[in-house]
Amino acid sequence: MLIIQILLIVFLIFALSRVVLRFRSGQIKATEFFFWSVLFISAIAVVTFPQETTNLANILGIGRGVDLVVYASIVTLFYLVFRIYVMIEDLRHEITLLVRKIALRQTQSKLSLK
Amino acid sequence: MKTLIVVPAFNEQDSIASVISDLKKHGYKEILVVDDGSTDLTKLISQKEKVKVVNHIVNRGLGAALGTGFEYARKNNFQAVVTFDSDGQHKAESLKALLDPIAKNLADVVIGSRLLKNLSEMPKDRLVISYLGNILTYILYGFISTDSQSGLRAFNKKAINCITIKTDRMEVSSEFLKEIKRNKLRYKEVPIKPIYTEYSRASGQSNINSFNVALKMFLRLFR
Numbered sequence: 389m390l391i392i393q394i395l396l397i398v399f400l401i402f403a404l405s406r407v408v409l410r411f412r413s414g415q416i417k418a419t420e421f422f423f424w425s426v427l428f429i430s431a432i433a434v435v436t437f438p439q440e441t442t443n444l445a446n447i448l449g450i451g452r453g454v455d456l457v458v459y460a461s462i463v464t465l466f467y468l469v470f471r472i473y474v475m476i477e478d479l480r481h482e483i484t485l486l487v488r489k490i491a492l493r494q495t496q497s498k499l500s501l502k
Numbered sequence: 503m504k505t506l507i508v509v510p511a512f513n514e515q516d517s518i519a520s521v522i523s524d525l526k527k528h529g530y531k532e533i534l535v536v537d538d539g540s541t542d543l544t545k546l547i548s549q550k551e552k553v554k555v556v557n558h559i560v561n562r563g564l565g566a567a568l569g570t571g572f573e574y575a576r577k578n579n580f581q582a583v584v585t586f587d588s589d590g591q592h593k594a595e596s597l598k599a600l601l602d603p604i605a606k607n608l609a610d611v612v613i614g615s616r617l618l619k620n621l622s623e624m625p626k627d628r629l630v631i632s633y634l635g636n637i638l639t640y641i642l643y644g645f646i647s648t649d650s651q652s653g654l655r656a657f658n659k660k661a662i663n664c665i666t667i668k669t670d671r672m673e674v675s676s677e678f679l680k681e682i683k684r685n686k687l688r689y690k691e692v693p694i695k696p697i698y699t700e701y702s703r704a705s706g707q708s709n710i711n712s713f714n715v716a717l718k719m720f721l722r723l724f725r
Contacts, residue, residue, distance in 0.1 A: 473721065484566040484670050491536075491556040491570055492577070 396435045404428040427464075503605055506580040507533045507597075508571030510564055511588035515542040517701060518588050522551040525586070528594035534574055535588070536567040544588075565674030569667040576662060583662050587653040589701065596694045600656045603690045610661045610687035611678070613647065614654030614694035625698060631712050635676070638716055645679040647691070654694055661687050669722070672715045 407428065411421040434441050434457055441453030450456050507530050511518055518535065525533055533553040537545040539561035548555045556570055568585055575583045582604050586592050596614055603609040616624060617632060624632075632651055639650040655678065657665065665681045667674060682689050 470721075480670060481668065483560075484562045484569070487539075487558045487560060487562050488566065488570045488573060491558050492573060495554070495556045495574070 393435050393438075397432055400428050400432045400435065404432075503581050503601070504579070505530070505532060505582040505584060505601065506571070506575045506578070507584045507586050508536060508568060508575070509533060509586050509588045510536045510538060510567030510571065511540065511544050511548070512538040512561060512564075512567070513540045513542045513544060514588040515540075515544050515547055517590040518544050519547050519551060521586070521588055521590055521592075522548065522553055524594045525597075526551075528597065530594065530597065532580070534571055536570050538562060538564075538567040563671035563674075565667055565672070565677065566670040568674055569670075572662060572665065572667065580662065581659050583657045585653060585655045590699065591696045592654050592694070593697065596654060596692075597656075599692045600654065600694075603692070604656050604658045607658075608688070609690035610658050611682050612656040612690045612692060613649065613652050615647075615649035615652055615691040616694060616696050617648045618691060618693035619695070623695070623698070628698075634712070634716075638719060639676045639679055642719055643676065643680040643683060645683050647679055649691070650679055651675045652694075661685075669718070671718070672711065673719050673722070676719055 404425065407416070407421060407424045410416045411418075416424070434453075438453055441456055443453075445451065445453045445456040448456065450459070507525055509518075509521060509525075514521075522533060522535070535544075535548040535553055535555045537548065537555055537557045539558045545555055545557055554574075556574060558567065558570065571585065572583065582601065584597060584600065586594075586597075592614070600612050600614050603612050617629075632649060635651040636647055636649070639645055639647060652675065661682075664685045664687070665678065667677060667681075669677045681687075
């Protein structure tokens with residue numbers, strides 16, 4: 389086993405442990421726990437058995453296993469960036485609803501004072 | 503007809519007083535300035551003009567300000583709402599033609615189109631952006647409008663109650679059209695003659711910002 393494989397596996401186990409801890413403390417939902425666990429366990433499998441990815445890549449018509457990993461990672465990253473974009477937009481809208489509520493409440497209280 | 507004129511304003515201290523006095527001069531008394539977190543004297547000047555002012559504690563954008571105006575109209579049982587720009591681009595004299603189809607119950611929503619007449623007076627860059635906005639609105643929402651980005655609009659009670667504004671910024675102009683289609687509202691356009699000054703051009707939707715607006719409209723489809 390190469391040094392880089394050992395370093396990556398150690399890091400991925402650390403990441404997986406964070407997922408478990410966050411789930412236990414109730415900070416992430418069951419679906420999120422499932423998604424991140426599958427992602428990190430798959431990453432550990434790929435790092436441990438890199439040759440297997442080449443076999444899978446050949447089935448899919450890609451030359452090297454590492455290319456398959458890069459393609460899959462880019463697609464996943466794009467999707468995650470999009471999810472974060474949606475989440476930020478939702479947060480912004482929630483701030484707007486809050487600002488609106490405060491604005492209208494201030495007006496209402498001013499009217500009742502009159 | 504109990505009509506509320508919603509004037510969304512963000513840092514418009516140089517124009518807000520004349521906009522309000524123009525509206526008052528034409529007999530419109532129910533004016534609501536939605537001060538969208540201005541850092542200048544917009545709020546103070548509006549209050550001095552003795553109109554209703556609601557204040558966003560932080561800037562949330564045009565869509566958010568108009569949404570607040572709609573919410574105010576719903577809570578206070580207004581029969582019609584007009585959205586009116588605070589940069590001095592619109593003239594209060596245009597409101598009669600805008601509100602006429604609402605008063606006669608010929609339409610649920612009326613939009614003042616800058617592109618039905620007097621095209622030669624519109625700056626060329628604005629003309630191109632308006633046409634691109636119209637094309638994009640048609641592609642994304644299937645709605646045909648001659649001026650999808652116009653800020654002068656009138657809504658009756660039915661429209662006020664069923665339109666839901668989800669976008670916070672400039673995309674709101676196209677969102678209104680999407681909502682008209684979704685709720686099967688009766689739509690009409692009337693020609694308006696906007697006033698283009700250096701000031702109104704600088705404070706509206708900038709040309710570069712238009713790209714951002716288009717991108718946001720597109721991304722919203724995939725949510």
